[in-house]
Amino acid sequence: MEALPSSFRDPSGFVFSHSGSIYRQVNRSFANSFDTFLSSGLYDTLVRRGLLVSHQEIVDGNFPRTADCYKVLRPQQIPFISYPYEWSFSQLKEAAILTLRIQHEALKHGFVLKDASAYNVQFLNSKAVFIDTLSFDTYVPGTPWVAYKQFCQHFLAPLALMAFTDVELSKLMISHIDGVPLSLASKLLPYKTRFNFSLATHIHLHARMQQQHSDAAREDAARKAKNATLPEKGLRALMESLANCVDKLTWKMPKTEWGNYYEDTNYSDLAGNEKRALVDAFLEGIPESLRIIQDFGSNTGEFSRIAAKHCELVVSQDVDPVAVEVNFRKSLASPPANILPLIQNFSSPSPAIGWGNAERASFLERSHCDALLVLALIHHLAISNNVPLPIIAKLFAGITRWLVIEFVPKSDSQAIRLLATREDVFVNYTQQGFEEAFSQNFSIEKVAPVPESERLLYLMRTRWV
């Protein structure tokens, strides 16, 4: 039994995988805090409010555990792990508010969050939920919040950068695994944010204070950190201040080419309805139960909503932050849709990052699914990104058992747009070339023309080699 590569920082315990499920070991050193956490009623309150994943204690003495094990827990399972650099603006904002709500509730029970990592938040369907049951420690009255810096780096700085500088800057979380350094955020934020009291203090002044104290003699710094005090009233006010700051951050969505794609299609409402019915029928025709369907190039999730009827979860990914934001807002309905919208650039998807390149898994390591939807995307991959069709087919075959894919011929108006400014070097990009390329890895089960277009919709099954 080995801890997952993402689980080594906190000595209170670790997460491991066993027989396809995820478990959490609580170490003996954390036994006291963990028992108090359970008996205080905080765990029950957080689970009842849907803020924290529930867990069951494993009572089987033969279950795998290490020598310093106190308890083994089986937490509520998260079907798909996503990372903050894949979330839209509102998803990161939800995760930030969730963290502060948990800290607020924890304080009422005499506890405090000992970390505020964005990686402690996951999405169950479209709802943010906290997954680290061991993040709670007894509150010592008069002490400042040890996770304040981490909260600012993981949530406040990226949110402010997305809102005021550029929404793509959430990608800074890829190069900085412990959140965006405040000195960097302070440099990148526009000057006007210095006149916003919350950002002026939590980011700009915070960055300067960090700089000042890192220059001070180490002994002096250690003494100051140890002596820093904060009455409980002040700590609560700090939480309210952070919550107001996060709540006031808004991102004005630009109207991008793809953001209003469904109002700007090359097919009529009737053809749209027929295409939806066709996708629905193809998914219905798959003779096995589907747990996860991935929708690559999902745009605002129109077809993800159809796929959602056929599986436990649709992971709905698109390169456009506007489309993903719209998709997430739509999915927030009550009850939340079983759709997880994520930002993903398929020509350069999320890499594996962190210690040993293993702490946060790559896109490919996480993309295994039962069925994959690839609608109106193939021309972007093959023409805009120059990926030959056999290479695309091979990648898809490695991640899914079933594939619903739309072939967009060169004569299609959307493909014509892509070819307008460049030489057509894609001699094999034809229906025949497409079918030959995909037949290497897939058997074609069904083909149907997409109404009022020259496009074709295929249902394919992976050939196991």
Place this chain on the structure above:
Amino acid sequence: MRTYYLLPIFLIMFSQQAAAYLDPGTGSMVLQGLIAAFAVVGFTIKSYWYKIRAVFGKTSPQSLLEENAEPREPE
């Protein structure tokens, strides 16, 4: 009976040991006191303002962090 009184002290000692696996950062620890002082003053003024509003029958908005806070609509 006497050891019973010592329990909270042990708990505090224990939790201080267990809490700090993160480096909280000296600047971050010191800054919190400063921001909190401003925030406490701000919230005190706000709470008086809400009390005045209440005299005229106006309700006060609830903290976003409370359980029954109104769900927020993204703008």
